[in-house]
Amino acid sequence: MKKNTKVKKQAKFLRFIRKIHRTLGAVLFIFFFFISVTGILLGWKKNTGGIIQAKSYAGISTDFKHWLPVDSLHTIACNVLRDSVSTDLSQELDRIDIKKNKGMIKFIFAEDFWGIQLDGTTGKLLHIEERRSDFIEKVHDGSILDYYLGTTGDQIKLLYTSIMGISLLMFTITGFWLWYGPKRMRKGKRATTT
Structure with a gap:
């Protein structure tokens, strides 16, 4: 009975984690898309025959x-x-x-x-x-908004990179729990049936 309650708590926690993961993915999809595409372009910038750099x-x-x-x-x-x-x-x-x-x-x-x-x-x-690579880099780190809005001190870049860094960290943690949580629950269920 006690172990069954533990498995239910784990299932409830896993549903909560799945909701966070899904919400983060939906809200931040476009930002993750830009970061990944610009990251690929920056990685290849010296190998594009002068197109990017x-x-x-x-x-x-x-x-x-x-x-x-x-x-x-x-x-x-x-x-x-x-x-x-x-x-x-x-x-x-x-x-x-x-x-x-x-x-x-x-x-x-x-x-x-x-x-x-x-x-x-x-x-x-x-x-x-x-210098296309400089433009791409500014899109990648969010400082393109500081550039066009004329802000000083990179306030938008700092806010953007902090939010995206924390979001990626949350995405990694919740993704780990979505992988590990079911394994843990199965292990708990097996223990209750024996």
């Missing part, structure tokens, strides 16, 4: 003493952005990637995901790229 082109020297000063290279990159992409874009930088082993410096602009690769020695333009 452009290759890093090589300059003529990997020795910094032959390179132009960074401020001169920055001026060249801003001129290329203005002359070759758009005069309307902001020249505010997101970051600068120095690829010493390639003899190349990449200026990544904050607006509209543009990157300019220059030879570090001559300042010659190596490549203009629309």
Whole structure:
């Protein structure tokens, strides 16, 4: 009798877990879909022939003493952005990637995901790229809303990643219980019949 009550409690708990799992899945389906698709794209970004992320082109020297000063290279990159992409874009930088082993410096602009690769020695333009991988990454981590809404401090990204992280953790725990719970119940039923 006591064991039968225990099995009923386990069944009730399992129904509760199933309801949480099903509700989380239904509510968060679209978010999990975007996270998984963008995660796959980010994993493959260097293997897409330049569609998602452009290759890093090589300059003529990997020795910094032959390179132009960074401020001169920055001026060249801003001129290329203005002359070759758009005069309307902001020249505010997101970051600068120095690829010493390639003899190349990449200026990544904050607006509209543009990157300019220059030879570090001559300042010659190596490549203009629309950085699709940066856009995909922002969709992946939710910071795309911070970008378009102009929020500072990544508030939306922090909220989004916290909610999605906790949800994925809950999904994992409830999924485990949906697998383990019936095994435990069967074991309990066998014990009551013997």
